[in-house]
Amino acid sequence: MDVYVSSGIATPGIFVQPAGADLRSASNEEALKNIWEEVRACFGYAKPDGWRIQVHKQGEEIRLFGRSGKEWTAAYPSVTEMLRTRIKHEQAIIDTELVGFDQEGRHLSPDQLSNAFRYRCYLLDVLHLKQEDLTQRPIRERLSFMEKYLSSAYHDSLIFANYQWIGSFKGLLHLYQECRQKASRGFDGTIIKRPEARYFTNALKVKPEETVDAVVVGAYLDDEETVNKLLLAVPSHVRKTWVPIAQVAGKGASWNTIWSACQPYVVSQQPEYLEKVPHTPHVWVEAKVVVSVKMTRLKLGTRYLVHADAARECLLREDKGPREATSFEEAYQIAFSNGEVKEREF
Structure with missing residues (x-):
């Protein structure tokens, strides 16, 4: 319909x-x-x-x-x-x-x-x-x-x-x-x-506990060619790009469900409008699949403009579209409020 x-x-x-x-x-x-x-x-x-x-x-x-x-x-x-x-x-x-x-x-x-x-x-x-x-x-x-x-x-x-x-x-x-x-x-x-x-x-x-909704844009493989980490990004509504925010590791049924949802969107090259990635993944994924991830805190960094520190407990969010993920601007403001470094221009 x-x-x-x-x-x-x-x-x-x-x-x-x-x-x-x-x-x-x-x-x-x-x-x-x-x-x-x-x-x-x-x-x-x-x-x-x-x-x-x-x-x-x-x-x-x-x-x-x-x-x-x-x-x-x-x-x-x-x-x-x-x-x-x-x-x-x-x-x-x-x-x-x-x-x-x-x-x-x-x-x-x-x-x-x-x-x-x-x-x-x-x-x-x-x-x-x-x-x-x-x-x-x-x-x-x-x-x-x-x-x-x-x-x-x-x-x-x-x-x-x-x-x-x-x-x-x-x-x-x-x-x-x-x-x-x-x-x-x-x-x-x-x-x-x-x-x-x-x-x-x-x-x-x-x-109280910092969580973000992010989009999967890549995957990392272990020695057995099994996906053991995902690369996550968030949308910047100002920059009109996808901004990498973290790598997250996982395993088990929920992890397998996430990767199954990603497989139709595997692509041969870096997704369009994705900003610089600190570590190139083995597999690129089109920015379509939304996940919720917990972390210790959001902080400003150098390898990542904003980093989801100690990202963990990744869950699939079928109910959300990519543009409904936490925005880079929101993540930046939270990180800035943590007082890590002086504020930058977007």
């Missing part, structure tokens, strides 16, 4: 490019104070750790779109049927986060979503409801709209993200600590939105 992309007007059945989130790292209270100085009064909620899914309803038809616009309706029939049953409105576009759990009720990482025993959709935002495009309304009005017109849809499998009003630094600190305590229950950081923010205004995503 063809997927059409809206140019900014929310129309059911036409995918709307979702609002993004600017990454912030808050490993200590001082870093969180800097974030408070940036945003002041705001709404915030604990970010569920799953796939961002845009739900479109037209009559009895439900369609599920990932962040990149790829349609996932057929892949998740039980979720589709649940949404068809719970959402009573004839037409709607709703932003959700789809999270998976195993038979014991334990949260599954996003790369295991398709293997889940049961699912839960968190309602994050609303773009279209009651025959109205809501994307130009501020978030405070959209939240009221959801509460008024979607409360009857709430269910164990479809629940409202727990937005909280934050009017002070103490309030932000309390929410952030609460979000960290929820990490083992399937939450991943804190989302912050200014009260007047329209839908297409980027939110802030605040995380």
